[in-house]
Amino acid sequence: MRKPTGADPRKRKGLIIVHTGEGKGKSTAAFGLALRAAGNRMNVFIMQFMKGPWKAGERKALESLAPYVEIVPMGDGFTWDTENIEQDKATARKAFDLVKEKLNSGKFEMVIFEEINYVLDYKFLPEDEVLETIRNKPKMTHVVCTGRNASKKLIEMADLVTEMKMIKHPFAEQRIPAQKGIEF
Template sequence: MKLRTDAEHNARMKKVQAAQAKKVASKTIEKGLVIVHTGPGKGKTSAALGMVVRAIGHGMKVGVVQFIKGAMTTGEKAVLDAFPDMVEFKPMGEGFTWDTQDRARDIAVTREAWSEVKRMIADPSYKMVVADELNIVLRYDYLPLGEVLEVLSSKPGMTHVIITGRNAPEGLIEAADLVTEMMQVKHPFRDQGVKAQAGIEF
């Protein structure tokens, strides 16, 4: 690319632009998406939060239910609570399941959080619903996948639903429109002994 002259570069970009325009023109469908963020890497919840911020900025009403987090104070809560008319933010978890050490209670908490998700999805005034760490409770069988798939298959057409957490079940991936896997290339926890820090992990 370095060896190309400016004129050659600009001519090439004209072609790229035309190809890009054609590609964009062929995409005409607008629909509410089922989005899954999974994988062992970081950024699954953060990317969902980023989409929430974008949605709020476009005047869309958003619901966020957190299935695991809830006990600890997070940075996102302070910001999302500044938009009470736009976002309903519900950190409903009681911590990681190894902290609660009570499966019956974990299941009860999961049920309560899932009821909130269902309520939000059923209400078409919510344009985006985030079920944060839902994959974790599916993984522990705190909630049957079938129930989740049923709700997703009958959601309002324009509602976006974002589901996060590692180990997304195969059936959920099949039902989703957009699935991103976050892969860990380098992680300071493992490699350098760096602890979880404000602004990054919570």
């Protein structure tokens, strides 16, 4: 007899995971998942939808987890420039096409769409297309989507959603600048 509240091993599947909210730790926890997965010899692909020179430290760290972790930042030298939305859309499209290909290759047990929520929020990609791609992922692959303002549809579709809620932030309250190892 199976307890009605227990876990059912037949239900094992790749999860759709969302880290959202205004607080810290959304990408950081996703990178922690990549680290844990690499420790279990699982292959992880990370698409960084927001790229910046301040990301150098974390990218180097993730690269040290090769061959298990592969990380690709969106087009070099790119910064979001909402004054040229067509260019933003083209860059987002290129990044999305690559992560979609990696997801569907079946080579990765975990695929991280870092800051995809940002991209969707700004309508740089059609939401329905992105969600459809994630919904049709290989069954056992875990997908992690991060960023503020996760859409209702994404939350509805996800298996595991965590809101990082800011209780206290040193920049806001004490005017402490961003620090190496913490924010970049």
